[in-house]
Amino acid sequence: MDEQIKNIILDEFTKLVHTIEGDFHINFLKKRHNFLLNQLDKMMIAHMVFVSSFESKSGNAIQACAKRIARLRFGEENVPQIVNPKGLALPNGFCNPKGEQVVITNVNIESAALHGEINKFREEHKGRGRGKSRIESSVTQESIKQLLTIGGKYIEDRIYIKPVDLCFRDGEEWNIMEIKAGGALDSSNAPSNAEKLLLLYTALQEKNCRCYFATLYNKDGEGAHWNSGVKAHLSYPEMFLIGRQFWERILPQEISFRNFVKIYKQALTQIDLNARIRTMISDCVGTL
DNA sequence: CCACTCTAGGTGTCTGATTT
DNA sequence: AAATCAGACACCTAGAGTGG
Known part of the structure; x- marks a missing residue:
């Protein structure tokens, strides 16, 4: 191994x-x-x-x-190159030239109205304040479920394709991950990265699905308290896999x-x- | 071949709350 | 009151893909 x-x-x-x-x-x-x-x-x-x-x-x-x-x-079958849990019919001659993982959906992920709703969801659940008066982001594995209903309104009779950093099935559960190196995103990048993750979740339309913002290493040292602008947009720690946590999630258990x-x-x-x-x-x- | 767009990665400065 | 820390806000460069 x-x-x-x-x-x-x-x-x-x-x-x-x-x-x-x-x-x-x-x-x-x-x-x-x-x-x-x-x-x-x-x-x-x-x-x-x-x-x-x-x-x-x-x-x-x-x-x-x-x-x-x-x-x-x-296993290969649980980390598919083309993530298509609903078994949607792919367009004729569809191929994935870049070799990246993609999600197949019939939710209109190009819809400005859908982007608006996701943006609204993120903004309304945003963390704010400092010190003791700090309110953490309420974008949780539970609260994001309402995005499934929202996404349902945008289902159309055609196929949309969206690249994903990493998506796999772990038993019955799907996992969607947005991966960064250290994850110290600037404030203008952080919201869009959170929204990308939420859009993928909305597109997948699976109840048993968790979303994670993952980093390859902890920029402040393994095991250290992790900080970044993204925490304002996703609930910490449940929506995060930082450094060791990320790797131990995907490595074979003996490693x-x-x-x-x-x-x-x-x-x-x-x-x-x-x-x-x-x-x-x-x-x-x-x-x- | 170039211009454009989006995504990848990184770092720095300032301020108010908390701690000493 | 001074020192420290966390959070908010901000900028730079490279790479890949696309369409004229």
Whole structure:
């Protein structure tokens, strides 16, 4: 099992390193136009370029890993590429080119009126205030059930498709997850991320379904109290899976979070990420 | 091929409530 | 009263897809 997980990480991160190497030269040159930075030495700028690129790309890579790991635990059939619990008829020749997981629904998720209702729901249940007078968000696993009724009004005789970060069936229960790396979303991103999760829930139209805002790690340290703007829009902690909680939810039960982190480190050592990035940077800077 | 849009990731500053 | 902390609000760059 350890070996299977390691191979998944090797696979996804090898792809990642190739795309970073492919894009690096152009990203580096683009930085020349930023006069705030271009008096710094080239090495320094090159490192900045790498960080930006890695952070942006690695989210997709780890999301792909998470999906494949969940399949080890729950089985292929419970982590379908195309989530279609109602068995809706797919359009002829439907294919999913990007390889991401999608939800199939007949709820009109493009309807401005539906978006309005979801926005209203989130806004009315928003947490507010500080300190002792703080009122937490009342968007809970229970209160979101009313979105099913709301969504029912928008069912149409056609198919809509919506990408989802991770969606799987765990026994009788569906789980929808919006995954972020550290989850420190800014205040203008937080509401839209919460609404995306609620929209997916509304689209799925399943009573036995839970929604989670998940992060790959706890940005304040594993086990630490977690804070972010998203907490104003989803009830904490029941709608959240932070760091270890997230991984232990999808990892096969015999693999602990600690063990997983170890496997990840081994995989990246095997790819020799550090040395490859160093070589990439010095090659690029050296040609200028 | 370029412009545009959406999503991915990140960090910083300020203020009032709470604690010391 | 000073120090600390949590919450609110804010900005930047990269990548993928799409349509002209």
